[in-house]
Amino acid sequence: MSRQPTSSRLPFLALALAAGVALGAASSGAAAASTLACDDASGLCVDSGGASWEPDKKSSSKDRKKRSSKSPGTLAVTIDGGRGSVFVNGRYVGTAPVSGVEVPAGKNDLQVRDGANVLATGLLEVPKGASVSVTVRHD
DSSP: OOOOOHHHHHHHHHHHHHHHHHHHHHHHHHHHHHHTTOOOTTSEEEEESSOEEEETOOOOHHHHHHOEEEEEEEEEEEEETSOEEEEETTEEEEEESEEEEEEEEEEEEEEEEETTEEEEEEEEEEOTTOEEEEEEEOO
């Protein structure tokens, strides 16, 4: 088995390196595009879990009575372009990004703030046992 001279392998190595860089740029560009896809006027997009979002709404006493802790869901919150404090039903649950936050099934008050600046506030309806993921835009 003979070895090729190094000079004949250089074009192949350069081509392989260029292809790898191009693929990496394409995949990171796609990831960035999906992250920036949140164009909801409220600044919050539900990424997964089948939850529904009603901006600028608060739960009623009837909604609070209907919440179910028997089949709670989990919540993950990420903030595009920053960080912030996450509050569920008036209780601080952590600084985003957070994940694995147990929330009762039903309508829950969700607020995300960066200091005094409210990034998103409203009602997040969580299905029983769902894993809900939301992205908040930090303008």
